Amino acid sequence: RIAVPSFDQQTDGRINYFLKHILPEIQRHKQKHTMVYIPSYFDFVALRNIFLKREISFVSVHEYSRVSEVTRSRARFLQGRKPILLFTGRCNFFHRHAIKGIRHLIFLGLPEHAQFYADQVNLINTSNKTSDDLDVATSLPSSCIALFTKFEGHALERVVGSANCSRMLKSEKATFMFHS
Secondary structure, three states, X not given: OOOOOOHHHHHHHHHHHHHHHHHHHHHHOOOOOEEEEEOOHHHHHHXXXXXXXXXXXXXXEOOOOOHHHHHHHHXXXXXXXXXXXXXXXXXXXXXXXXXXXXXXXXXXXXXXXXXXXXXXXXXXXOOOOOOOOOOHHHHOOOEEEEOOOOOOHHHHHHHHOHHHHHHHHXXXXXXXXXXX
């Protein structure tokens, strides 16, 4: 749960949290096969511009991508040549690309439809075999992180259910773990 003072500061809060806490860990572990699911195209553009400015190696798949760009991005991500894939929720809604090779999934916000959450989580590759078997980063366990704010109760409830949603929004803790 990301602490933000107001509804209109959610976007900045999520992006700042990602850049301050999650991205340094990805870079420190040289973590590959990390997909960042971004529900809003505006958030995607903001994050993409930051990645470009910081010269972070990544590929992106969004609703305005040409078929050739999508194919090239998916191949580079699967092969581990690009460690991070930025993927928009609108692209998922309109095209339903099945992204292969995901080992680490980060939701920069909860998806519009609960089924999209389950669909993306089910794409996580939990085996240790990837195209770059000798890579140390593949020895890390698979992971999924979903960032949310206290203003996203309805979206959270669709994903985790009423009882868990209530507990997660009222708890003193900001981190919650589900295991399956």
